[in-house]
Amino acid sequence: MSQRLSVVMIAKNAADLLPDCLASVAWADEIVLLDSGSEDNTSEIARAAGVKVYTNTDWQGYGVQRQRAQSYATGDYVLMIDTDERITPELQQAIQGVLAAPQSGAVYSIARRNYFLGRFMRHSGWYPDRVMRLYERERYQYNDNLVHESLACDNAPVVALNGDLLHLTCRDFASFQRKQLNYATAWAQERHQRGKKATLTGIFTHTIGAFLKTLLLRGGVLDGKQGWLLAVVNAQYTFNKYTELWALSRGYSEKA
Structure with missing residues (x-):
């Protein structure tokens, strides 16, 4: 039986980025967004797309906010993404393959392709820029670092997925x-x-x-x-x- 997937994200004033991000993960079983106090219509856009929206403005860092967002998820697996990221069709296929036949205890790394001033970088330490974003919800969560948070998954087997996560790092x-x-x-x-x-x-x-x-x-x-x-x-x-x-x-x- 295929595992259920919760896409989880934190957001603030992301109205311009959110539609394309949500479109790339519309195939997930549920999408959870924790708003950090947007002053634009981020929450309205998300709700209109069927996203489960929550709000917490007590900012204690990226790690803590991701932990809070994950607490609202109900799927077997979590895919943690940001509003300036997009799932490619090849990556979607790889993730669905994991959900159909998961490896217990494994976390899955994804190659991130970063955009910088008109170009998706292929070198400079910005590619493949692997990040661990797909994991079992009840087994793992993010650490509580203020910045550059990472998944707390010491000694877990890491499986590299095919396909890229497009990251609009620097549009402006x-x-x-x-x-x-x-x-x-x-x-x-x-x-x-x-x-x-x-x-x-x-x-x-x-x-x-x-x-x-x-x-x-x-x-x-x-x-x-x-x-x-x-x-x-x-x-x-x-x-x-x-x-x-x-x-x-x-x-x-x-x-x-």
């Missing part, structure tokens, strides 16, 4: 930059709370290292102009992370 550069800055701030706050510190030397060595890793070690040069630009963006993101941590540890930031 200004919005992407704001999101990167928010991620960097959350990363620094989390490390600061754990007693971590950064040095001035460390800021620059990590920044230069991020640029060279993206461009050379991860083949960014093969992605053309976008590869060079992404190397700079990754370096900038790294600079922001470690500089904020440096500022927090010295009391130079109001967020301390």
